[in-house]
Amino acid sequence: MARRIHISEMIANKLSNAYTHATLPAIGEEFGLTMPSAADGSSKKERALQALAGKTEYELAEIARDLGRQSRAFGLEEEALAILERNTPAISEITRRDIAKCFGDDLCGERDVVALVKELFPIEMMTFGTFSLRILEEEIQQHMVNFPGDWSVETLFEQIGALTCSIDRFGRLLEAALHPLGRRGPELPILVTAINEVLRLDGYRLAIESELSGHPIYRLGTISRSPTGSPKNLIFASNGPKPEIGLGDAINNDITILSNASSCLVYDKPIGRDGLLWRELVEWWRDLQDHSADAAKDLGQRLHQSLASDAERQMFKTYFQLYHPKLGGALPALIPQVYLHYDPAVVSALRHRKGFVRQRMDFLLLLRDRVRIVIEVDGSQHFSQDGKPSLNVYADMVSADRDLRLSGYEIYRFGSNELVGGQAFGRIESFFDRLWRLYKVTGA
Structure with missing residues (x-):
């Protein structure tokens, strides 16, 4: 309080x-x-x-x-x-000092070190030492620009407060120092590797987020079990016969829907650092529908058609009622009926092998830092066969869960009875409130 x-x-x-x-x-x-x-x-x-x-x-x-x-x-x-950052793993002063040593006496290569530091720290208002009349901005200019090598990066970190500042600010400092405007060429990945060897002790790493003119841009993040790579083929909202899929360009892994194209949607735009947001999905749909006047409503209705049960419909409806007003443009897209494994064969026709146990996920959220959240709504078919409890069916389900978790996905299951009736709204709200706190999802 x-x-x-x-x-x-x-x-x-x-x-x-x-x-x-x-x-x-x-x-x-x-x-x-x-x-x-x-x-x-x-x-x-x-x-x-x-x-x-x-x-x-x-x-x-x-x-x-x-x-x-x-x-x-x-x-x-x-x-x-x-x-x-109260519940965020710390980056210790020891780690920060060791990172500074990786830079030696050159923080940012070709960039202006004074201008870079000034974007993040109020050096124009900080004095150098207790009795000095000179501001820190002037001291950095003197010791790192006028006389390069006079100060090490560790000394700079001491003076500006980088050894004790927030993780967010320290991360932005590292990202700016490694930006291709200042550093390019073969020495950059060597430096990043050295820094990551230090960061991993505190559970962090610098990973390539994007590129600028062919040069990598790095972002600080925690080491997680998230899948590597970016999503490439998002096939979802299936509401009819299984689509027949081919590779239009096998080298680039570009897919083509050969038949039953109307029974599913294929999101074909790059998915960036913030995962897939609802507003991005709506913009894609607006372009697909030749600039529909009410693209959000039209897309919502199309996604609703793919939902298979009252429990799924309650989840979908409640999610948007609760969080579209709260999160606005930062609302992650709740994507229904997403193909995870795609088996081109019809399972009932297979003789020489088994089909994939789980071909579709009920819901998928693609959050920032490559976090992928799977939400499953379980009816009786998940643990029974022909109306009778089945250990084999249950074993297949939990085996598929293990494989998915080992691939870096997070899985949350709801019993369908949890999502109907008077308690459903509060149960869904409690779950997503805690999920957003866990993954730092906030409004924009």
């Missing part, structure tokens, strides 16, 4: 000092706050505190982080990140 009050006070002070009564409503709306009227004579701080009332500590921290970053309020942003 004390920390919640403290962060509220910090936000309110920043808003009241930086904005006028007239501009408070607009800036509040930008951060999801409804500012009360000033007609009753309330001060700007009082109005801000009223708007913040009722927000959870986590919600306040998100507001403080975004406000701090937008207004370059270093202390506010760091206070917020301390809350948001």
Whole structure:
């Protein structure tokens, strides 16, 4: 409670000092706050505190982080990140010092080290030493630009606070230092390998997120069991006969639907760092439907047609009712009936081999950092055969689960009876609230 009050006070002070009564409503709306009227004579701080009332500590921290970053309020942003990173594995000072040693005395190659550091740390307002009259920005210019090699990167990290700052800020510092604007060529992967050898001790790594003109761009993330690589073929929303699939270009793994194309959808756009968001799926559908006027509604209806039970329909409906208003453009797409394994043969016709146990997933979420969440809704067919309990059917299901988990997917199962009746809404809300906290899914 004390920390919640403290962060509220910090936000309110920043808003009241930086904005006028007239501009408070607009800036509040930008951060999801409804500012009360000033007609009753309330001060700007009082109005801000009223708007913040009722927000959870986590919600306040998100507001403080975004406000701090937008207004370059270093202390506010760091206070917020301390809350948001509370359950995040630490990157120790030892690790940070050893990473600094990997750089030697050259943090960012061809980039301007002063400008780079200034984007992340308020060096224009920091003094060098207790009694110095020179600001830290001038000292970095002197010791790392005018006289290269005078300071090591470890000394720089000590002076700017990189040894103790938030993980988020430290990660952004590393990402900027390795950006191809400053570093290219064969020495870059060698440096990244050395840094990753240090980072892995704390459970982190730098991985290639994208490319710029053929050069890698790295992003700091935790080491996880997530599948390697990016999704390439997303075949989903099956609502009819099984589609017949061929390879239009076997070298590029480009698929072609040869028959029954209308019974499924194929998402063919690249899936980026944030996974697959609902707004991206809607934009794809809008283009596919020649700029449909209400693409979101049309797509929702098409996906709804693929749902196989009342329990699945309740899951799908509740998900969007709850989280579309809360998460907005950051809402992950809840993708139904996704082909995981694709067997071109009809299982009932097989004689010489068994078919795949699980060809489709009930729902799939593709989150950032390659996290893939599978949600299964289990009816009696998952553990019975011909109306009788079957250990063989159950064993096939849990065997397929093991294979999927070992491939890096996360699986969550619901009994179909959990998703019908008066308790279903709260059960679904509780599950996704906890899932979003676990994977740091927040609104945008």
